[in-house]
Every structure is written in structure tokens, then in C-alpha cells.
Amino acid sequence: MRNALEKSGLMIILLLAVTGVQAQVQNTWEGGTPGRPIDWNIASNWSLHRIPDVFDDVVIPNTSTTTFSYPVIDETVEVHSIRIESNAKLVILETGKLILNRVGTREDALANNGTIDNRGHNGIEFDVSVYGESKGQVLAKKD
Numbered sequence: 001m002r003n004a005l006e007k008s009g010l011m012i013i014l015l016l017a018v019t020g021v022q023a024q025v026q027n028t029w030e031g032g033t034p035g036r037p038i039d040w041n042i043a044s045n046w047s048l049h050r051i052p053d054v055f056d057d058v059v060i061p062n063t064s065t066t067t068f069s070y071p072v073i074d075e076t077v078e079v080h081s082i083r084i085e086s087n088a089k090l091v092i093l094e095t096g097k098l099i100l101n102r103v104g105t106r107e108d109a110l111a112n113n114g115t116i117d118n119r120g121h122n123g124i125e126f127d128v129s130v131y132g133e134s135k136g137q138v139l140a141k142k143d
Helices: 002-020
Strands: 025-028 056-060 076-079 081-084 089-092 097-100 110-112 115-118 124-126
Parallel strands (some): 097 124
């Protein structure tokens, strides 16, 4: 009886651990939603038809032959990581901020092969593991 209880307890713990873990998923920018083609916060502009969150690895592809629309961030956005592909672009307005939560190096969190047009002073914030104790480290607009 004791052995059966131990096994049941172990199974419950494993089940809770598995259901509590969120895996990172790739959510790719598509853009082009009529009336809001460049709005980051429109679910239909994304491949998963939902706005990226802290569990998403975001990909911004070159859309110069498809929707011709690149995302614009105008508020605080928090994702796991972001990859901007060659000839792609991301715009961060003065009111915007991008927070990247991936642990590791800056290149793990932000793979930029395109262009980031950072118009604000809040810029991009990385996980504390990237810059040690200075989580507030940002890439901000150069004056």
C-alpha cells in the first residue's frame, strides 16, 4: 500500500511539473492586417494569430515581397527572444520598450541581421544574466 501511495504521489508531482512548464514557441511576424498593417499588438499580424508574450521566440522576416509591413512597438513589449532577419526591420517608438527574457548572451536574446530603428530612450532591456546585476541596461537612441 505504501509503495502504491509513493508512486501516486510521484506521478502527481511529475504531472504538475509538466503542466506548469511553458515551452518557448516561435511566433513570426506577418503584418499587413488591413487598417493596422504595422501594429505589433494585432493578433492577425502574427503567424500564431496571437500577440507574442514572454514565452515566444519572435522572428521578424523580410516582408519586402509579401506584406511590405514591419512591426512597430509603441508600448512595453516582453518576449523571450527576437530574431530580425536580413533586410527586415523593427521600429521602437519613443513610447515603446522591448524586454527580452532569454538567459544567456545578448546574441541569444537578440539576433539582429536587419535594422532596429530605436527612437526612444527606453530601448531594449535584457535579462539580468546578460549584463550581470544591471538588468536596467538598455540599448537606447543615440543622440
